[in-house]
Amino acid sequence: MDQPTSCLSHVLIFPFPVQGHVNCMLKLAQLLCREGLHVTFLNSDFIHRRLLSYTNIHLSYKQYPNLYFETIPDGLPDDHPRTGDRVVDLFNSIDTVTKPRFMEMLIARRFSILDRPPLTCIIADGIMCFTIDIGRELNIPTILFRTISASCFWAFFCLPRLIEAGELPITATQLTKSAHGLILNTFEELEGPALAQITNNISKLYTIGPLHVQLKARVATNIKLTCTSSSSLWEEDRSCIVWLDQQPFKSVIYVSFGSMTVLTRDQFMEFLHGFVNSGKPFLWVVRPKSVAEDYQIPEELLEGTRQRGYIVEWAPQEEVLAHPAIGGFLTHSGWNSTLESIYEGVPMICWPFYADQQVNSRLVGEVWKIGLDMKDTCDRVIIENMVKDLIETRKDEFAKSARLMTKLARKSVSENGSSYCNLDRLIKDIKLMRN
Numbered sequence: 001m002d003q004p005t006s007c008l009s010h011v012l013i014f015p016f017p018v019q020g021h022v023n024c025m026l027k028l029a030q031l032l033c034r035e036g037l038h039v040t041f042l043n044s045d046f047i048h049r050r051l052l053s054y055t056n057i058h059l060s061y062k063q064y065p066n067l068y069f070e071t072i073p074d075g076l077p078d079d080h081p082r083t084g085d086r087v088v089d090l091f092n093s094i095d096t097v098t099k100p101r102f103m104e105m106l107i108a109r110r111f112s113i114l115d116r117p118p119l120t121c122i123i124a125d126g127i128m129c130f131t132i133d134i135g136r137e138l139n140i141p142t143i144l145f146r147t148i149s150a151s152c153f154w155a156f157f158c159l160p161r162l163i164e165a166g167e168l169p170i171t172a173t174q175l176t177k178s179a180h181g182l183i184l185n186t187f188e189e190l191e192g193p194a195l196a197q198i199t200n201n202i203s204k205l206y207t208i209g210p211l212h213v214q215l216k217a218r219v220a221t222n223i224k225l226t227c228t229s230s231s232s233l234w235e236e237d238r239s240c241i242v243w244l245d246q247q248p249f250k251s252v253i254y255v256s257f258g259s260m261t262v263l264t265r266d267q268f269m270e271f272l273h274g275f276v277n278s279g280k281p282f283l284w285v286v287r288p289k290s291v292a293e294d295y296q297i298p299e300e301l302l303e304g305t306r307q308r309g310y311i312v313e314w315a316p317q318e319e320v321l322a323h324p325a326i327g328g329f330l331t332h333s334g335w336n337s338t339l340e341s342i343y344e345g346v347p348m349i350c351w352p353f354y355a356d357q358q359v360n361s362r363l364v365g366e367v368w369k370i371g372l373d374m375k376d377t378c379d380r381v382i383i384e385n386m387v388k389d390l391i392e393t394r395k396d397e398f399a400k401s402a403r404l405m406t407k408l409a410r411k412s413v414s415e416n417g418s419s420y421c422n423l424d425r426l427i428k429d430i431k432l433m434r435n
């Protein structure tokens with residue numbers, strides 16, 4: 001690997017401790033390290049233990065000598081699910097346990113140990129706005145990173161009264177204005193109108209997505225992809241790739257509801273009926289404990305599930321979406337999943353669960369027209385028909401618009417593309433920050 005010239009910039013990256021946030025912020029950490037910046041990645045103890053168990057993250061110690069991992073408690077016991085409605089407990093414990101601990105660690109200069117330079121910048125998850133005040137008190141500039149779409153950020157930004165009333169599980173987005181800047185994992189060509197509005201309110205905006213490909217594009221030229229490929233908190237079951245290899249071109253519907261969605265038993269059954277009745281092959285990620293009650297596959301679905309279905313607990317999703325057998329993606333519309341699907345040109349059926357996902361599903365169905373929005377219905381006949389529409393009846397229509405989006409996404413991360421240049425600008429601005 002080309003060793004970047006070392007510099008005195010030291011960035012602390014602090015994600016909200018859930019899979020979808022850690023994924024893209026870890027990619028940013030690696031990108032900054034490649035440019036010679038020192039980066040401390042602050043994980044919750046819980047997340048870090050899982051990364052060590054299920055990924056090759058330890059290799060990044062070798063590949064990036066200027067990348068350091070530190071941990072902080074999230075305040076919840078290990079057996080807490082941290083998913084579904086229970087994620088509210090995580091928000092509360094971050095506020096009561098993690099926030100004061102974070103302050104203590106900064107005051108004690110916990111991140112400048114050994115030969116690491118003092119912190120010159122904090123890049124914190126935008127749903128932990130408390131970092132702005134703490135950074136200001138200690139004279140360290142804070143840039144916020146929101147892991148949601150620009151359109152959703154703008155929607156949240158315009159809802160201050162709902163937020164103040166505590167009716168959304170999201171802290172005041174308006175506070176973003178007092179940060180030194182805002183990073184969004186999106187690209188200009190995808191969300192131009194929302195970005196134009198945000199730019200009027202936030203002085204320094206960096207749209208640097210899709211981050212998962214920005215990293216691949218820059219890293220591929222000089223080192224093996226070993227430590228960029230996964231930050232999974234569950235073990236990836238690679239047998240699904242072998243199964244996909246045996247399926248016809250663009251025939252399979254891939255189903256995944258991300259890392260936090262919890263289904264009821266009834267919803268699970270509606271989906272299963274819909275998939276089996278569609279007659280299309282399906283690859284379904286059913287995470288441990290992601291169905292709220294115990295269930296058994298009914299007798300009448302056993303044969304159809306065995307013949308056409310393949311169920312895993314966790315998949316190498318980026319690789320799955322890039323597989324030629326994939327014809328569509330039934331998703332909960334998490335922003336990472338949406339970007340990964342757009343990048344691979346895979347049309348979507350959206351079944352949004354919560355947070356930003358309703359906005360994302362509407363973008364997919366109504367604005368970009370690269371899929372169908374199931375909204376909050378969960379009915380076996382609708383599921384069956386949508387799968388058939390996506391994979392068969394309306395496949396050409398969706399493929400055309402999906403191809404266009406893919407082209408734009410690829411252009412944005414290639415040399416001189418919008419996200420490529422914005423990442424360079426971010427790096428330059430960080431290097432100018434001095435403590």
Ligand code: UDX
Nearest residue numbers: 020021147256258259260285314315317334335336337
């Ligand atoms: C959360 C929020 O729910 C989401 O809406 C927000 O935008 C980011 O944080 P999550 O619900 O987990 O994330 O969804 P998503 O954003 O799609 O992230 C899931 C990630 O897990 C994706 O990067 C996906 O590639 C990965 N994944 C998912 C796997 O690697 N394997 C799987 O089997 C399923």
